[in-house]
Amino acid sequence: AVESTQSTGYHVWKLDVSNWPICITLYQIGCSFAVDPSEEEVACSEGYVHVGVLPSGDVSSMEKSGAGNIDPTVLLEMVEVGVRVGEDIHNQLDKQLEAEKSLAKL
Numbered sequence: 594a595v596e597s598t599q600s601t602g603y604h605v606w607k608l609d610v611s612n613w614p615i616c617i618t619l620y621q622i623g624c625s626f627a628v629d630p631s632e633e634e635v636a637c638s639e640g641y642v643h644v645g646v647l648p649s650g651d652v653s654s655m656e657k658s659g660a661g662n663i664d665p666t667v668l669l670e671m672v673e674v675g676v677r678v679g680e681d682i683h684n685q686l687d688k689q690l691e692a693e694k695s696l697a698k699l
Contacts, residue, residue, distance in 0.1 A: 642655065
């Protein structure tokens with residue numbers, strides 16, 4: 594939606610991100626995995642999983658990439674962690690957007 598404020602003359606674009614997914618990437622490194630790994634950890638990884646997480650905590654998409662295999666048990670754990678991280682990021686994003694909205698009213 595585009596809104597025009599007569600007092601300032603600015604056009605403000607408000608995007609409704611209430612149902613947009615956030616993509617979390619988890620890299621498998623040996624028997625473990627990492628979220629937001631360093632370059633060295635990425636170089637050592639055998640594969641990775643992208644998990645799309647909706648604000649509700651539902652998984653909207655998932656993709657496995659890389660040359661290595663991921664054990665199904667580890668894959669389930671990776672998705673669970675991806676969902677927790679995605680929900681946390683959604684909560685932080687909501688708080689930031691609310692803070693910016695209150696600043697716009699000043």
